[in-house]
Amino acid sequence: MKWLNRQEYPLMTETSLNTPKRLTRKQKRLLVIAGLAVVVGLAAALILTALRDQIVFFYSPTELMARPELAGEAVRIGGLVEQGTFERNGETNQFSITDGNSTIAVTFIGLLPDLFREGQGVIAEGSLTDAGDFSASNVLAKHDETYIPREVEAALREQGVWQGGE
Numbered sequence: 001m002k003w004l005n006r007q008e009y010p011l012m013t014e015t016s017l018n019t020p021k022r023l024t025r026k027q028k029r030l031l032v033i034a035g036l037a038v039v040v041g042l043a044a045a046l047i048l049t050a051l052r053d054q055i056v057f058f059y060s061p062t063e064l065m066a067r068p069e070l071a072g073e074a075v076r077i078g079g080l081v082e083q084g085t086f087e088r089n090g091e092t093n094q095f096s097i098t099d100g101n102s103t104i105a106v107t108f109i110g111l112l113p114d115l116f117r118e119g120q121g122v123i124a125e126g127s128l129t130d131a132g133d134f135s136a137s138n139v140l141a142k143h144d145e146t147y148i149p150r151e152v153e154a155a156l157r158e159q160g161v162w163q164g165g166e
Contacts (some may be wrong), residue, residue, distance in 0.1 A: 059078075061101070064077055064098055080100075081118045097124065097134070099155040104132075105132045107133060107134070122141050
């Protein structure tokens, strides 16, 4: 290249004009970090998409009755088994769960846990029917109210039916 004046640009040679600019160490690190962030973001999006159907939210009877749009969706409901509501007909079990404010009828087909009884804490997993009842696919009985969810405990305290210790 005859038009270059080597005295004005002593570091510029013909080979330096044809080669691409090299990345500095800082730029390389930034590219690696950006690439890793993209990979982690994609992995998180895939995991959340795959688990979307597996997530089950917990509601008290009052909260569930206030949200009829949840009919057919998998939810958990917790509270106390209301006294005098438990009926067994073969494998079909019917009872009511209350949080002291609202009561919801529950139907469960299968064997109930040994600790299940009226007046005790229970968590049922299933879905709200169009009729407003709860169809349970799984029932978990608690041996006392010590391990009951905080939302249910607060609702029971407000109603004055809390039987657990402080």
